[in-house]
Amino acid sequence: MAVTEKDIQESKKVYKEKYGFADPEQAIYKAPKGLDPERVIEISQMKNEPEWMLNFRLKSLEIFNKKPVPKWGADLDKIPFEDLSYFVRTTEKQGTTWEDVPEYIKDTFDKLGIPEAERKFLAGVSAQYESEVVYHSIQKDLEAKGVIFLSTEEGLEQHPELFRQYFGTVIPSADNKFAAMNGAFWSGGSFVYVPPGVQVTIPLQAYFRINAEQMGQFERTLIIVDEGAYVHYVEGCTAPVYSTDSFHSGVIEIIVQKNARCRYTTIQNWSTNVYNLVTQRSAVYEGGVMEWVDANLGSNITMKYPSVYLMEPGAKGDILSIAYAGDGQVLDAGGKAIHVAPNTSSKIISKSISQHGGRTSFRGLLKIYKGAERSKSAMRCDALILDQESRSDTYPTIEIEEEQVNLGHEAVVSRIGEDQLFYLMSRGLSESEAAGMIVSGFIEPIVKELPMEYAVEMNRLIQLQMDKAVG
Amino acid sequence: MATEQPFFLIDDLHVEIEENEILQGVDLSVKRGEIHAIMGPNGSGKSTLAHTLMGHPSYEATAGQVLFNGEDILERDPNDRAKLGIFLAFQYPLAIPGVSTLNFLRTSLKAVKQEEISARQFRKHLLDKMDLLKISREFAGRYLNDGFSGGEKKRMEILQMAVLEPELAVLDEIDSGLDIDAIRAVGEGISSIMHPEMSIVIITHYPRILHYVKPDYVHIMVDGKIRQSGGFELAEELEAKGYDVLLKEVMQASS
Ligand SMILES: Nc1ncnc2c1ncn2[C@@H]1O[C@H](COP(=O)(O)OP(=O)(O)OP(=O)(O)O)[C@@H](O)[C@H]1O
Ligand SMILES: [Mg+2]
Numbered sequence: 193m194a195v196t197e198k199d200i201q202e203s204k205k206v207y208k209e210k211y212g213f214a215d216p217e218q219a220i221y222k223a224p225k226g227l228d229p230e231r232v233i234e235i236s237q238m239k240n241e242p243e244w245m246l247n248f249r250l251k252s253l254e255i256f257n258k259k260p261v262p263k264w265g266a267d268l269d270k271i272p273f274e275d276l277s278y279f280v281r282t283t284e285k286q287g288t289t290w291e292d293v294p295e296y297i298k299d300t301f302d303k304l305g306i307p308e309a310e311r312k313f314l315a316g317v318s319a320q321y322e323s324e325v326v327y328h329s330i331q332k333d334l335e336a337k338g339v340i341f342l343s344t345e346e347g348l349e350q351h352p353e354l355f356r357q358y359f360g361t362v363i364p365s366a367d368n369k370f371a372a373m374n375g376a377f378w379s380g381g382s383f384v385y386v387p388p389g390v391q392v393t394i395p396l397q398a399y400f401r402i403n404a405e406q407m408g409q410f411e412r413t414l415i416i417v418d419e420g421a422y423v424h425y426v427e428g429c430t431a432p433v434y435s436t437d438s439f440h441s442g443v444i445e446i447i448v449q450k451n452a453r454c455r456y457t458t459i460q461n462w463s464t465n466v467y468n469l470v471t472q473r474s475a476v477y478e479g480g481v482m483e484w485v486d487a488n489l490g491s492n493i494t495m496k497y498p499s500v501y502l503m504e505p506g507a508k509g510d511i512l513s514i515a516y517a518g519d520g521q522v523l524d525a526g527g528k529a530i531h532v533a534p535n536t537s538s539k540i541i542s543k544s545i546s547q548h549g550g551r552t553s554f555r556g557l558l559k560i561y562k563g564a565e566r567s568k569s570a571m572r573c574d575a576l577i578l579d580q581e582s583r584s585d586t587y588p589t590i591e592i593e594e595e596q597v598n599l600g601h602e603a604v605v606s607r608i609g610e611d612q613l614f615y616l617m618s619r620g621l622s623e624s625e626a627a628g629m630i631v632s633g634f635i636e637p638i639v640k641e642l643p644m645e646y647a648v649e650m651n652r653l654i655q656l657q658m659d660k661a662v663g
Numbered sequence: 664m665a666t667e668q669p670f671f672l673i674d675d676l677h678v679e680i681e682e683n684e685i686l687q688g689v690d691l692s693v694k695r696g697e698i699h700a701i702m703g704p705n706g707s708g709k710s711t712l713a714h715t716l717m718g719h720p721s722y723e724a725t726a727g728q729v730l731f732n733g734e735d736i737l738e739r740d741p742n743d744r745a746k747l748g749i750f751l752a753f754q755y756p757l758a759i760p761g762v763s764t765l766n767f768l769r770t771s772l773k774a775v776k777q778e779e780i781s782a783r784q785f786r787k788h789l790l791d792k793m794d795l796l797k798i799s800r801e802f803a804g805r806y807l808n809d810g811f812s813g814g815e816k817k818r819m820e821i822l823q824m825a826v827l828e829p830e831l832a833v834l835d836e837i838d839s840g841l842d843i844d845a846i847r848a849v850g851e852g853i854s855s856i857m858h859p860e861m862s863i864v865i866i867t868h869y870p871r872i873l874h875y876v877k878p879d880y881v882h883i884m885v886d887g888k889i890r891q892s893g894g895f896e897l898a899e900e901l902e903a904k905g906y907d908v909l910l911k912e913v914m915q916a917s918s
Contacts, residue, residue, distance in 0.1 A: 242823030610720060615757040618717045618742035618750075619767075619823065629770065633761025633806065 203518070204464070206656055207433065211304065212463045214432035215296050215403050219322065222404070223279040224461075229253055235279050239345055239379075244356070252365035252375025259369040265553070266493045267520040271467055276408040278377045278441055280322035286343060286549050287327045297321050304430065306399050307539070313645055316341045318398040320411060323379040334392060339423075340385040341396055344412050347383025354385060358416055362445035362475050362501070370469045374410045374443040381411035381442065386421040386452075388608060397641060400429040400440070402466065408439040415445070417452040417480075426456040426646065430490070433463045437492065444472035446478035450506075455483040456498075461653055462490035464521055470496045476503035485641055486513040488523050489653055497555055499528035502536035502564075509538045512638045514650075517550030517582070518657055526573070526587075528557040531564040531597075542573040543635050546582035547658060554586040554603070564592040570600040576634050577607045578627060578658075628655045646651070669694050671831055671862060676710075676727035678715050678887075685711045687887040688727065693831070696859045700873055700898060701866045703884035704906050705765060709866045712884070713835040717751040718744050731831070745775050748865050750829035752820035754836045754866075758808040764819065765789060765803040768826050775827050792825040796852040813840035821849055825856050834865045838872040850875025870898040 221232050221238070231251050236246040261268050287293040290307055301307060310317045316330035327344035334341075340351065348355045365375035382398050400408050411626065417423055419472050431438060440462065448454050454474065462468055469489040474482040484498035500509025511527030523546075528537030544552035554573040575584035586603045608630055616626035632639070632651050639647045665714045671693040678686035685708045693699055703709055715722045716729060718741035730737045736744055759767060769785045780788075786803075793800055798818055808816050817837055824832050834853070837903045838846050857863065865876055872896065873881075881897040885906070891897065891913050901909055 450865075612757050612759070614714075614717075614719050614741060615753065616759070616771075618745055619771040619827070620742050620745040621770065622742050622774075623740075625770070625774070629762055630765070631757060633759050636761030636806075 199542055203657060204433070207463065210656075211430035211461060212433035213303070213595040214434070214581045215300060217404050218294070218296065219280045219282055219404065219639045220284070221279075222277050225406075226274055227253070227256075227278070231278055235377065235379060236278050238279075238281065241348065242352070245348065248360065248365070249376050249378075255365050256270045256369060256376055259372060261369060265495050265524045265555070268467070268469075268493070268546050270437075271439065272406070272437055275436075276406055277404065278408045278410070279322055279379060280404050280407055281414035282322050283324075283326055286325055286346070290327060293319075293327050297326055300401060301327070301399070301402070304399065304401070309397065309645065312320045313394060313643070314397050315387055315392055315394040316396040318343065318382050318396075320380045320398065320400045320409075322402065322407065323409060325380050325382075330396070334390075337390050338387040339390060339392060340383065342383045344378070344381040344383045345415060347414065351383070354416070355383065355414070358445070358446075358447055362447065362473050363471050368471060370441045371443050371471045374412060374441050374471070377408065377410045378443065379410055381413040381444075382415070382425070383413075384415040384423065384425060385624060386417045386423045388419040389421060391422045392424065395424040395426045397426040397428065397620045400427065402431040402438050402440065402462075404438075405434045406436045406438060408441070411442045413442065413444040415454060415456070416447045417449060419449045420451045421449075422453045424457065424643075426457040426459070428459045428461065430461050431463045431466050432546060434465050437465050437467060439467045440470070442472070444470070444471045446472075446474035446482065447538050448474055448476040448482050449650070450477050450504075451479040453481040453483075455485065457485040457642060457646065458487060459650060459653070460488045460490055460494065461569070464490060464492050464519075468494040468496065470494075472496070473499040473501065474509065475501045475503055475510055475655075478509040479506040480504075480508070482509045484511045484513070484527065485638065486511070486525065486527075487638075487650060488514070488525055489516045489657055491521065491523070493522045493524070495524045495528050497528050497557070499530065500538060501530045502532060502538065502567075504533045505535045507533060507536045511538075511540045512641060513542045513545040514635050514638050514658050515542070515552050516654055516657055517546045519548040519550060521550045522553075523550070524553040526555040526569055529559070529569055530557075531560040531567040531569070534563065534565045534567065536564060536657055537568040539569070540571045541638070543638055544573070544575045544584055545574070545578065545631055545634065545654070547578035548628075549581040551583045552619035553584070554588070556586075556588045557591075558589070558599070559591045560594050565596040567594065568598040572600070573604075573606040574634070575603075576631065577605065624658065628658055670732050672730040673716075674728050674730070676712075676715070676729060677725045677853050678709065678711055679723045679725050680721060684725070685887050686715065689884075689887070689889055691864075691882065691889065693828060693862050693863055693864065695830075697861045697880070698857070698865065698876060698878045700878035700881045701864060701889075702868065702881065702898065702901060706888040707884045708737065709884055710835055711887075713751055713754075713833050713866060715835055716744075717741050717749065725772070736894055739879060742774065745827075748830035750824050750825060750827055750832045752817075752832065752834040752837050754839070756816040756820055758806070758811070760806050760809045762807050763804050764807050767807045769825060771823070772826055789826060795855060796822055796825060798822055807850060814842065814845045817841055818845070818852075821852050821856070825852070830860065831862050834863060836866055836868070838867055846871055847875065848856060868904050873898050883909070
């Protein structure tokens with residue numbers, strides 16, 4: 193398949209028009225660049241935090257400074273830590289109606305289709321612009337049932353005990369350098385609590401927008417699904433196209449209590465000047481189910497491995513991921529399943545596509561501790577490489593301390609064949625339509641897990657990335 | 664039934680694959696409404712001809728021309744040829760996992776006809792054709808050719824032809840791998856789709872299918888060239904004698 197520089201530029205242009213537009217910066221506060229403890233204190237003060245949180249932040253910064261930049265994955269040496277602004281505030285107060293949101297920010301979210309999606313098929317929305325949530329809403333009946341859906345700051349303020357009981361318990365700052373960085377600078381994200389037995393049948397969505405140039409966004413999300421409850425949380429994200437790099441490092445902690453179920457869906461569509469290093473992990477208790485559906489299409493570099501810690505008997509975790517890497521992109525993704533208790537089961541299924549010189553890597557970890565007998569796990573990764581310039585690698589790690597377990601592992605790397613393209617072209621499809629159809633079929637097993645609106649969006653985004661002339 | 668206009672003409676076609684000349688000057692003239700059968704031993708170049716007619720990028724036409732409605736199509740991409748009304752039923756159809764037969768064919772029909780067609784309208788069109796060909800409707804929702812048996816794949820090729828309504832269909836061994844009942848089903852299916860404005864080039868090893876899709880002409884290809892042409896009786900003669908004997912007779916007659 194001959195892809196010209198022009199095609200690549202064209203597809204970047206489409207991103208720029210649809211998602212990559214920028215508003216003139218109108219921050220009411222933008223922290224000076226750099227990683228000083230002073231910055232951390234300032235953020236904490238601006239948010240009126242209790243002392244324990246300030247201490248947590250300062251401790252996290254210490255850990256961040258001590259830990260080296262990881263060397264085992266994508267090349268992170270070029271991250272311009274000293275040139276980033278770590279906190280940008282755009283408004284004094286969060287809106288609960290879109291009228292409360294500054295006009296230009298509301299326009300941005302309008303263009304991205306968020307209020308429309310909210311009206312049509314969402315139970316609640318949280319919209320973050322730069323460092324903070326500027327809007328959030330939840331359906332009244334859910335609120336009446338005790339469902340909490342707030343920005344993380346509000347969660348800390350309004351539910352201090354519940355918050356403190358769980359915050360930092362699933363992902364301590366010492367976990368990795370970027371979790372520590374998030375611990376120090378966190379701002380925004382969601383706090384979700386679903387009371388026992390409550391089923392939130394339509395999704396809650398959070399949307400993350402970076403607008404400023406050279407900025408660091410550190411959303412921090414904490415989701416607690418109490419016994420027998422259910423929630424589906426969806427996050428999306430985009431940013432303008434700049435020639436300088438921005439940075440996004442989220443931490444997402446999820447607690448799935450006995451017989452509860454949580455699904456967390458990500459559609460990551462950052463512009464290709466964003467470093468995206470996210471730690472997301474769930475602790476799952478007796479009979480609980482955690483499902484990560486993780487689609488990564490954008491960013492310059494992504495490193496992201498949603499994890500499940502299966503803590504009690506019968507806990508189950510599924511991690512489904514899709515990664516697309518185009519020109520200049522490195523998508524290093526996968527998942528981790530840690531079996532601590534007997535009769536637990538996990539599934540890690542990954543599909544990756546690389547094109548125009550992009551590179552995908554699958555990293556999967558399966559760990560079964562002694563005592564987690566009769567556990568089951570299946571790990572599977574399929575990579576599709578669309579041209580000679582692109583590349584895909586797989587790095588599975590399997591550590592088993594228990595004998596009575598049931599394991600499956602499979603990895604398949606394939607290239608789109610000339611004959612397959614020819615077959616579809618003989619039925620009237622252009623070469624790029626043919627490739628698009630093969631790719632959408634390839635990801636279908638995961639896309640069909642998404643709610644219909646997101647499935648449509650997902651296919652559209654991938655086609656958009658692949659080639660402009662589709663559809 | 665055949666009108667006078669020779670709308671499909673292959674003239675002295677030479678084709679190379681990786682610098683080996685496979686086709687060494689093929690001539691064929693097909694009028695509207697005609698059915699031509701091409702027979703020939705394994706490796707004689709029948710599929711090469713079929714692929715070249717559809718525009719497979721690995722097959723390089725080094726000389727000659729292929730005229731469709733008076734226009735040389737050799738430089739055209741496969742999808743353009745499909746839009747012109749040419750269809751190839753593959754000897755080995757490919758699977759497209761994750762894409763339902765229904766979605767695939769709707770996309771395909773829109774591309775070929777270059778017009779919108781509503782989901783509902785298309786569904787009816789497809790189901791009508793499935794019923795006509797006695798193909799279970801369940802196949803509409805299955806991923807195209809994914810896990811299909813050899814015979815099922817062949818029947819899906821005919822379904823695709825029925826849906827896309829080409830003017831010229833090249834059927835490459837549509838009958839191979841089919842059981843006797845399936846040959847009848849496919850044969851009857853093809854003849855139910857056939858109409859006076861449509862032409863068929865059917866490549867086969869066996870006369871059985873030709874009882875359902877009755878050819879006006881039978882051609883025998885050997886070593887990249889059509890060596891003998893005749894009527895339906897040539898197919899039967901071939902079955903009785905085999906290539907060796909038949910070709911020796913041909914050689915003697917021509918020398
Ligand atoms: N891609 C290719 N590369 C090299 N040689 C090829 C290729 N495709 C076909 N050939 C050769 O071209 C010759 C003709 O092959 P072709 O498939 O056209 O035969 P055929 O008449 O269709 O045979 P069959 O009856 O077995 O289907 C064979 O010798 C084959 O090996
Ligand atoms: Mg053949």
